[in-house]
Structure formats: C-alpha cells, structure tokens
Amino acid sequence: MFRFIIFIFFSFLICFIMLLGGWLLGGRSISRSKNIPFESGAIAYGSANLRFSIQFYLLSILFVIFDIESLYLYTWSVNIKIIGWLGFCEVFIFIFTLLLSLIYIINEKIFEWGVKKNNII
Structure with a gap:
C-alpha cells in the first residue's frame, strides 16, 4: 500500500513539474494573429459548429x-x-449476446436513414 501511495505521489509530482516547466520556459507573445486558428496555411472562415444527424454517431458507436x-x-x-x-x-455466450443485440438494433431500425413519417391520426 505504501508503494502505491509513493507511486501516485511521484506521478503527480512529475506531471506538476512538466506543466510548470512548460509554463516557465514557454514563449509568451501577444499579437492579433495569435488567437486565429491556423490550418495548413489557410485562413479559416465560417463556423466550425456543424450539425450532424444522430445516425452518424449511432453508426460510429456500433462500428466501435x-x-x-x-x-x-x-x-x-x-x-x-x-x-x-x-x-x-x-465465447458462444458472447457471440449469442452480440447476435441478440444486433437483432435488437435491426428491429429498432437504426440502419434505416430515410425520412420517418408520423402515422398519428
């Protein structure tokens, strides 16, 4: 237990020393172009806030x-x-559980990306 406490202490100490060293030794400059994002030499324009459909996120989570x-x-x-x-x-139980989850995903129509129509009267 004592070795673990020493390990945690020195881990935090090393992190603190590295952050302090970067802050003390790092260059400081204040200019107008300092706060502009730089991407491959091209000046950025427009907004970076893009709206994606939730289905892209669902698909990426399923892929992972x-x-x-x-x-x-x-x-x-x-x-x-x-x-x-x-x-x-x-492993058979593992694969069976994944198969059940895939069947559930298909029944919930996660992969159907068409426009959903409300059939409410």
Whole structure:
C-alpha cells in the first residue's frame, strides 16, 4: 500500500513539474494573429459548429462495438487450445449476446436513414 501511495505521489509530482516547466520556459507573445486558428496555411472562415444527424454517431458507436468484438474473437482464436471447452462456451455466450443485440438494433431500425413519417391520426 505504501508503494502505491509513493507511486501516485511521484506521478503527480512529475506531471506538476512538466506543466510548470512548460509554463516557465514557454514563449509568451501577444499579437492579433495569435488567437486565429491556423490550418495548413489557410485562413479559416465560417463556423466550425456543424450539425450532424444522430445516425452518424449511432453508426460510429456500433462500428466501435463490433470492432472490439472482433478483437476479442481474435484473441480467443489464438488461445483456443489453452482455454478448452469452457472458453468455447463463454465465447458462444458472447457471440449469442452480440447476435441478440444486433437483432435488437435491426428491429429498432437504426440502419434505416430515410425520412420517418408520423402515422398519428
């Protein structure tokens, strides 16, 4: 426990020293062009606040979830001889859960990007 406290203390100390060093040794200049964003030599114009549909965010989250799933399945396939039947059953439950979640996503019509019409009378 004592080693852990020393580790945390020195981690914070190193972070503090690095931030203090950057603040003390860093250059300071005040100019009109200092606060203008610089991107590849082009002067920015317009607003950076773009409105995207929520479906883009849903699709990206789903991609991340199923991408991580492939990572787990790869590590399982590499160690299949070591983990045996118990590991096979666990991965079967994992894949079954992901399959159920995919069926739920399809039933909620996440992938249909058309205009939704209200059928309220």
